[in-house]
Amino acid sequence: MQVQAVAETAIINPVVLAKVSEYSREFATAAPFPHVVIDDFLEPTFAHALLDAFPAFERGNFIGDSGEPGGKSTLAKVRNLGQAYQQLDDAIQSPAFLDTIGRITSVDGLIYDPWYLGGGTHENRNGMALDPHVDFNYHPSERWHRRLNLIVYLNPAWEDAWGGHLELFRDPHADGRPSRTVSPVFNRCVIFETSERSWHGFDAIRLPEQHASMTRRSVALYFYSKDRPAEETASRHTTFYVNRQLPERFTDGHTLTRSDVAEIKQLLEQRDAHIRMLYTDNTGLREAQDRGLTGHLLYLAKRAYVRFRR
Known part of the structure; x- marks a missing residue:
């Protein structure tokens, strides 16, 4: 049993596994809502394998709501991307992995989404941004409460001046600036609570001319549970967006x-x-x-x- 648990969490950097209690305290006390930022989250060789197998932009869904090609591409069928992504998919649905994330976040009974609805690989081109929003709160096809977002960034040469920072807001209706920004550097993981106050987005990607062909890459994983505390439960809704303040x-x-x-x-x-x-x-x-x-x-x-x- 112990050997199986080790295998199921082998994609996580052992240094991270040794600091679960520390990350749990950070998650619980973070502002403006529970979250934690973990550098070097994945085992280094595995992180590079995910980057090497990351799909071409045109392979994903890059057609916008207007029916025209856009600056964002997503791909949910991660098992089609080869061995590294098959290993990722196997790991994140395992009891040991779900238990580890549950201990960091104090969310019990986490459920993996086999359809990766809204998740999978995400890629954004120069100039793209994402307005502050709270995510849909129930799984689109199951009676599951959405509880956590886990994002791993795969950008090995990202500079802070290039934008694309994850932004966490207290209240984007009133606040022009986020409470916290996180640069999307390679193998950095952000785990945050998905709730009616988990306002997040990212600022515009501003690449210099010599790097204009680069993109912002990440893998987004969403986790659910069958139950949720009554005081945190709201009526079913889609994603709510708020346009940025001046x-x-x-x-x-x-x-x-x-x-x-x-x-x-x-x-x-x-x-x-x-x-x-x-x-x-x-x-x-x-x-x-x-x-x-x-x-x-x-x-x-x-x-x-x-x-x-x-």
């Missing part, structure tokens, strides 16, 4: 620079895209509502109401 430097008397103007244009474009997405979702809901017997009865009721008012 940077704090935009105050009375500030003279706009060329980069300021570019940033304002980008913020407006993101806000417009968000509004278009909401309109599209609303139209889809109305079309679904209009179809079928219920939709027809609703139409007749509305028609009668309008005629009665006249």
